Amino acid sequence: MTERKALSAFSFGANQFILSPEMSNTVISCVFDETHVTGLMNNVSTSAGSLKFLVDNARMQESAWSCDVNCFANNPQADLAQGLGEMEIKAETLRHIVCASSDLIQDASFNIESWVLQKVSQGFRATINAAVVAGDGFQKPMGILNPAARVPIYETSAATAPGLLTWQDLISLKWAVPVQYHSQGGAYLLNQRTFAQILTMSDANSRPIMIASPTESGQMLINGSPVVIATMMPDVLPGSTPVAFGGWKAAYTVVTRKATTMLIDPYSSGFCTQFRFEARVGGAVTCPSAAALLRIR
Numbered sequence: 578m579t580e581r582k583a584l585s586a587f588s589f590g591a592n593q594f595i596l597s598p599e600m601s602n603t604v605i606s607c608v609f610d611e612t613h614v615t616g617l618m619n620n621v622s623t624s625a626g627s628l629k630f631l632v633d634n635a636r637m638q639e640s641a642w643s644c645d646v647n648c649f650a651n652n653p654q655a656d657l658a659q660g661l662g663e664m665e666i667k668a669e670t671l672r673h674i675v676c677a678s679s680d681l682i683q684d685a686s687f688n689i690e691s692w693v694l695q696k697v698s699q700g701f702r703a704t705i706n707a708a709v710v711a712g713d714g715f716q717k718p719m720g721i722l723n724p725a726a727r728v729p730i731y732e733t734s735a736a737t738a739p740g741l742l743t744w745q746d747l748i749s750l751k752w753a754v755p756v757q758y759h760s761q762g763g764a765y766l767l768n769q770r771t772f773a774q775i776l777t778m779s780d781a782n783s784r785p786i787m788i789a790s791p792t793e794s795g796q797m798l799i800n801g802s803p804v805v806i807a808t809m810m811p812d813v814l815p816g817s818t819p820v821a822f823g824g825w826k827a828a829y830t831v832v833t834r835k836a837t838t839m840l841i842d843p844y845s846s847g848f849c850t851q852f853r854f855e856a857r858v859g860g861a862v863t864c865p866s867a868a869a870l871l872r873i874r
Contacts, residue, residue: 758824823868
């Protein structure tokens, strides 16, 4: 009876023989995965340890009409190098080591190497995305929520109740960002709980402020701009910044020196095989004025 219980009661053949269950080569995963927000940003590759950008912080003098009294309104000419600076983004290193016994590798009914690579790649992706949103910049990317990133912060309106946000605040946040950046990946970032609150909002005519995109299935828009669910964003609480809007292609740059690589080492750990993973990725806010954060009073 004990041996019978160890087998599947569902797998009786036509002749009443007990058949042992077959092991599937599919691994069912119910693990919660973080949002991949780096796809919104400007992504560049480098063949060096860091990447330098020239930063132009000065506006050229305005030109003059030919009928002006001065023949050369902008004489003497300003120094073109004035206001021209440099910004360096370093590719930081991510590492991960997984040890698997030789028995596990030999007896596994599926490809252990590809499964481990997938798991670690997901871990790398979650770590990188968390840093892009809230990283402190110390041996990791600087996040958009970090005060040192200098992304402008706008508080909810005085007419908004403390601890809440309104649809007017969301629209005001969008138009606090210069319109030239709206076409450069302009989108709202917020988590699913904030999104659920916004879905219940309506305008002065009782129409929902959330509308579906006519061209992309499942894409929701606020005032014509898409909404991206970013699980790393904070909840709606006093003092938090749960909503961000920006032209993310201009606001943030992700620098990749080396994508996730796997090195298999069967010698260093005795009867265990080491799977060594490494990636080199950096990131920083490159144009703070291209984005804005909404803070709850």
